[in-house]
Amino acid sequence: MPLSQVRAPSTTVALPVLSRLQDDPVRYASFLRRGQIALGYTLVAGVAIAAGASVPLIDVFLGDRWAAVSPLFRILAFAGIFQTLAYVGYWVYLSRALTGALLRYTIVTSLLKVGLITLGSHWGITGVALGFAAGPALAWPISLWRLSRITDIPLGGLYRGAGRVLAMALLAGGATWGVCVAAAALPSLVTLLLGALTGVAVYALGALALRPIRADVLSVVDILRQAVASRRKPTPA
Numbered sequence: 001m002p003l004s005q006v007r008a009p010s011t012t013v014a015l016p017v018l019s020r021l022q023d024d025p026v027r028y029a030s031f032l033r034r035g036q037i038a039l040g041y042t043l044v045a046g047v048a049i050a051a052g053a054s055v056p057l058i059d060v061f062l063g064d065r066w067a068a069v070s071p072l073f074r075i076l077a078f079a080g081i082f083q084t085l086a087y088v089g090y091w092v093y094l095s096r097a098l099t100g101a102l103l104r105y106t107i108v109t110s111l112l113k114v115g116l117i118t119l120g121s122h123w124g125i126t127g128v129a130l131g132f133a134a135g136p137a138l139a140w141p142i143s144l145w146r147l148s149r150i151t152d153i154p155l156g157g158l159y160r161g162a163g164r165v166l167a168m169a170l171l172a173g174g175a176t177w178g179v180c181v182a183a184a185a186l187p188s189l190v191t192l193l194l195g196a197l198t199g200v201a202v203y204a205l206g207a208l209a210l211r212p213i214r215a216d217v218l219s220v221v222d223i224l225r226q227a228v229a230s231r232r233k234p235t236p237a
Contacts, residue, residue: 044084
């Protein structure tokens, strides 16, 4: 739910832009790819780092009595990552008025989620969380493929961009987890800060070492710079 609240404002920005680009497929596709990258290197990156640092994170914000929540937090973070990657598909459904297709997709994915949660419930609360996370992990690639069958989207570009986002999230989350385990004897706040810095450092190193990652990060920086500049423009009297 917090992720949904954070993602929602992006739709108010993306929808009018995509609606204006209906007759320009090249720019429409470019905006979709950049939008996915922007979500991937902000929200997905933050969720991955938070998952890796889940033990000290929960201890700092909720206290040691909630320590058992840590594995569930990691599983639900996995779900949040795939829900975020799928968000550009939601933009396509809305901007191209594919309301019938969106309804059918929602029904199918809801039934899939219910079925997986029901199956997972045989293994307790952890199984329920796993079932919940498996739903978006399965629905995301199917959603994009289905969209490509009914409208024009840059399917290959979205898959490749998502692959880079997932690879960096896995590396950053894993490195964060490793540092938090190694620093477990330190105060939780210190461990949390070390873990978070490690996750950010992984993204920085990835941008320095790999050209595609560097291009992604620069694209996000450009988007943020444009957003800040638009906010600073004086309103006409």
